Amino acid sequence: MYSESDVLFEKSKKYMPGGVNSPVRAFNAVHRNPVFIDRAEGSRIFDVDGNEYIDYVCSWGPGILGHSRREVIEAVQGACAKGLTFGAPTRNEYVLAEMVQEMMPAIEMLRLVSSGTEAVMSAIRAARGFTGRDKIVKFRGCYHGHSDGLLVKAGSGALTQSVPDSLGVPEDYTRNTLVAEYNDIASVVKLFEEYGGDIAAVIVEPVAANMGVVLPKEGFLEGLRQISDKYHSLLIFDEVITGFRLSSGGAQAYFGVKPDLTTLGKIIGGGMPMAAYGGRKEIMEVVAPLGSVYQAGTLSGNPVATTAGIETLKLLRQEPGLYSRIEENTKKIADTVRETFGNRVCVNQIGSLMSVFFTGGEVTDYESAVQSDTEAYAEYFNYMLGRGIYLAPSQFEAMFISSAHSGADIQRTCEVIQDAEMAMPKF
Numbered sequence: 001m002y003s004e005s006d007v008l009f010e011k012s013k014k015y016m017p018g019g020v021n022s023p024v025r026a027f028n029a030v031h032r033n034p035v036f037i038d039r040a041e042g043s044r045i046f047d048v049d050g051n052e053y054i055d056y057v058c059s060w061g062p063g064i065l066g067h068s069r070r071e072v073i074e075a076v077q078g079a080c081a082k083g084l085t086f087g088a089p090t091r092n093e094y095v096l097a098e099m100v101q102e103m104m105p106a107i108e109m110l111r112l113v114s115s116g117t118e119a120v121m122s123a124i125r126a127a128r129g130f131t132g133r134d135k136i137v138k139f140r141g142c143y144h145g146h147s148d149g150l151l152v153k154a155g156s157g158a159l160t161q162s163v164p165d166s167l168g169v170p171e172d173y174t175r176n177t178l179v180a181e182y183n184d185i186a187s188v189v190k191l192f193e194e195y196g197g198d199i200a201a202v203i204v205e206p207v208a209a210n211m212g213v214v215l216p217k218e219g220f221l222e223g224l225r226q227i228s229d230k231y232h233s234l235l236i237f238d239e240v241i242t243g244f245r246l247s248s249g250g251a252q253a254y255f256g257v258k259p260d261l262t263t264l265g266k267i268i269g270g271g272m273p274m275a276a277y278g279g280r281k282e283i284m285e286v287v288a289p290l291g292s293v294y295q296a297g298t299l300s301g302n303p304v305a306t307t308a309g310i311e312t313l314k315l316l317r318q319e320p321g322l323y324s325r326i327e328e329n330t331k332k333i334a335d336t337v338r339e340t341f342g343n344r345v346c347v348n349q350i351g352s353l354m355s356v357f358f359t360g361g362e363v364t365d366y367e368s369a370v371q372s373d374t375e376a377y378a379e380y381f382n383y384m385l386g387r388g389i390y391l392a393p394s395q396f397e398a399m400f401i402s403s404a405h406s407g408a409d410i411q412r413t414c415e416v417i418q419d420a421e422m423a424m425p426k427f
Ligand SMILES: *Cc1c(COP(=O)(O)O)cnc(C)c1O
Pocket: 114, 115, 116, 117, 118, 120, 143, 144, 145, 146, 205, 210, 238, 239, 240, 241, 265, 266, 275
């Protein structure tokens, strides 16, 4: 018996690599076909076979208000009626930039782009243009989009040797990307001692959320700030996930550490393709047409996308206690998993982000994250999906909780988690 999702997947595979337009959607890590989504509302997504799920992927982060929030949809419909794109400046772009500046004061000036990948790639170009230096430091396990220079892994042995992590990336493109260990300041110090004068920037996810959720240890982000200052390098917070999620001011407000540049994506587009990079005015002034760092985009600052973004940020600012409410709900799920699975799992949680790692050890970096039993996760995922709970189809992705998840949704989810433990005898 084939479901409509299965039929669509077979057809899609004929025309698109793996049948999808972003690899994780193919569900490879959980050994089953993906479900094809027809529509979504609030905390729920509905597949083409009419199944309903409580959604904890939330489009990988944008859906902090849940799906199809009426105010956002209506505003977008209004914007569509006025035209989809003009390739000329609009009022919206200024309104959105001003809102972002108010919510994240470190972003004195910004540039809107269309994806997180583009935001990070451009921020790094600006950092290099401003400092006149070529090298950057990134952390193993942190993801910053798929631009060539960031698709690196640490080479065997020497920490300082990085090699491409994808076919098609010339080694020349990754030569200037140095790789350090997350939560390990000593590994950063070592790189700076060797290359300090050549390092344009350190880029970090202030909460790592692309190897599963990994929290920064006390002092880690402050340490990055200090060492960047010492060597006159820039500190870039990649807040594509954490921006407007950990708090209305992002991770930088949550932890009280001020980066020089910030990249935003996901929530800022309110579900439309939009992202941004920005920071200190003197740095952003190197960007064209003011300065000589070239960066452009046909659909940048698109009127429909900015409308969705403005409306989303407005709602986030309006609802008092929104962030503490979704954090409480997230904690309830985290506590239930801990009580149910005990020391067979490590649950990392902060704000409305969490991950269940199927490992007995603590997860504090890439090395400890990959100790997880990915087959146990696949079993857990499949059980949950069968019971109407849609989790990320990979051990190394975050679970996203939205303001649309009700108390009843959370309670139902906790019950199914308890049942999952009993349904996993092998583990
Ligand atoms: C998703 C993500 C990106 C890339 O954003 P895209 O819009 O998928 O290109 C970059 N950095 C982080 C931290 C992300 O989570």
